[in-house]
Amino acid sequence: MAKREFKNKRIKEIVKNIADDFRYSQEMDEYALLFYKADSDGMISGAQIDKMLEYVTTGLDELCKNIEWREEFLKENSGVDEIKMLQNMKNIEEEYIALKEFLKK
Numbered sequence: 001m002a003k004r005e006f007k008n009k010r011i012k013e014i015v016k017n018i019a020d021d022f023r024y025s026q027e028m029d030e031y032a033l034l035f036y037k038a039d040s041d042g043m044i045s046g047a048q049i050d051k052m053l054e055y056v057t058t059g060l061d062e063l064c065k066n067i068e069w070r071e072e073f074l075k076e077n078s079g080v081d082e083i084k085m086l087q088n089m090k091n092i093e094e095e096y097i098a099l100k101e102f103l104k105k
Contacts, residue, residue, distance in 0.1 A: 003045040011102050014095040031055050053103045056096040
């Protein structure tokens, strides 16, 4: 069975950030539970790797398609700082890419 340990500090931080995002929104779906477990265990194995890879791949696809969403979001939330939002999205994209590369090894 394949196993991925989060020995790299950056990968640990990325997994924790995603798990914390789920915690903040109080989600308990399959992906949230996967990231909670990965954060606490410091590793994933077997089908968990495929599920996490699916999550980050889908997330990256959604970020690429975000132009329409972003325009609508900014119309509905006029108080949001667009530059800050774009920087946050860029950070998420960089984290997802790094995690995806790690998982594909």
